[in-house]
Amino acid sequence: MEYFFSHFAYFAFKAPGFNIAFIHFFGPIRVSFPQLGETALTNPAPVLEIRSLHKSYGELEVLKGVSITANRGDVVSLIGSSGSGKSTLLRCCNLLEDSQQGEILFKGEPITWTGKGLSRRPSDPKQVLRIRTNLSMVFQQFNLWAHMTILQNVMEAPVTVLGRDRDEAEASARRYLDKVGIGDKCDVYPAQLSGGQQQRAAIARALCMEPEALLFDEPTSALDPELEQEVIKVIKDLAAEGRTMMIVTPVMRLAADVSDTVVFLHQGVIEEKGSADEVFGNTQSQRLRNFLNTDPPRTAALIKAPHLAATPPLVCCAKETTKTKSKNW
Ligand SMILES: Nc1ncnc2c1ncn2[C@@H]1O[C@H](COP(=O)(O)OP(=O)(O)O)[C@@H](O)[C@H]1O
Numbered sequence: 001m002e003y004f005f006s007h008f009a010y011f012a013f014k015a016p017g018f019n020i021a022f023i024h025f026f027g028p029i030r031v032s033f034p035q036l037g038e039t040a041l042t043n044p045a046p047v048l049e050i051r052s053l054h055k056s057y058g059e060l061e062v063l064k065g066v067s068i069t070a071n072r073g074d075v076v077s078l079i080g081s082s083g084s085g086k087s088t089l090l091r092c093c094n095l096l097e098d099s100q101q102g103e104i105l106f107k108g109e110p111i112t113w114t115g116k117g118l119s120r121r122p123s124d125p126k127q128v129l130r131i132r133t134n135l136s137m138v139f140q141q142f143n144l145w146a147h148m149t150i151l152q153n154v155m156e157a158p159v160t161v162l163g164r165d166r167d168e169a170e171a172s173a174r175r176y177l178d179k180v181g182i183g184d185k186c187d188v189y190p191a192q193l194s195g196g197q198q199q200r201a202a203i204a205r206a207l208c209m210e211p212e213a214l215l216f217d218e219p220t221s222a223l224d225p226e227l228e229q230e231v232i233k234v235i236k237d238l239a240a241e242g243r244t245m246m247i248v249t250p251v252m253r254l255a256a257d258v259s260d261t262v263v264f265l266h267q268g269v270i271e272e273k274g275s276a277d278e279v280f281g282n283t284q285s286q287r288l289r290n291f292l293n294t295d296p297p298r299t300a301a302l303i304k305a306p307h308l309a310a311t312p313p314l315v316c317c318a319k320e321t322t323k324t325k326s327k328n329w
């Protein structure tokens with residue numbers, strides 16, 4: 001299926017969230033969307049593959065050859081200290097940031113580049129738009145439009161960016177708002193909602209784009225612990241559905257519960273990578289040990305010794321037994 005949009009929209013998407021006004025203003029471009037029924041069998045390529053990616057801000061080299069693969073239905077968690085490059089990596093994945101070396105492949109399709117080093121840019125704006133719309137990002141700060149109702153926020157990009165029929169988009173938006181548990185908040189404005197509800201609306205907005213994968217950048221970090229749990233529950237539900245996701249999170253319990261792969265970034269390099277059981281239960285790197293044992297301990301003790309958990313919800317690493325994945329979502 002293809003839709004028509006602005007060929008200038010490449011720049012519009014550089015802002016967090018979609019700069020709808022920009023797309024309204026300029027003319028059309030074609031964007032392809034996943035064919036219905038596409039599965040790991042019909043396209044076995046990973047949804048997202050990063051090969052030896054390097055990214056610098058001027059003199060500062062932030063990513064120093066990072067490689068990550070997210071197959072269809074995989075949940076990849078990125079953990080690491082502040083400043084280790086997690087957000088930068090996520091932003092490079094959906095081309096919100098340029099990178100200087102290495103490859104990014106979306107469903108086996110390599111990003112095409114023009115220029116070299118600090119001048120390297122994606123060469124095909126249509127490809128950029130196609131990839132951005134298929135890798136929906138959820139930010140720490142929600143980024144909802146304050147002047148639009150929740151329903152309008154969720155249906156705006158599908159209508160304006162994807163060219164979907166307004167009634168269909170509204171039905172889909174209502175369905176996703178129901179799914180994240182705020183179906184009764186369609187007609188209120190973001191300021192009338194709690195932070196947890198706003199973040200759930202932002203997740204519904206990302207889902208309404210029908211993306212191939214969701215990229216979360218610390219989705220619970222702006223929330224107090226009580227509200228954090230409602231968002232964590234939504235993310236766990238999405239993982240159980242078999243959504244492909246990359247999640248930057250400081251919540252180790254979340255990473256342990258939902259991840260197929262946990263990646264520990266340290267100063268722009270992957271210091272350790274493996275299943276949640278390997279990374280948390282059989283930690284190899286001293287740096288990761290130090291990271292997990294910071295004060296307060298990042299739940300490492302409980303992850304390594306679940307029997308010490310104070311309450312049942314703290315028991316983790318039970319993903320494989322509780323999660324039934326449909327790789328064909
Ligand atoms: N737009 C930017 N310009 C210059 N430096 C940046 C920019 N964004 C991030 N950085 C730097 O890149 C490094 C990694 O940042 P970031 O990816 O945000 O880390 P994390 O998400 O792991 O906390 C930090 O040193 C940060 O200061």
Ligand SMILES: [Mg+2]
Nearest residue numbers: 086087088218
């Ligand atoms: Mg960050």
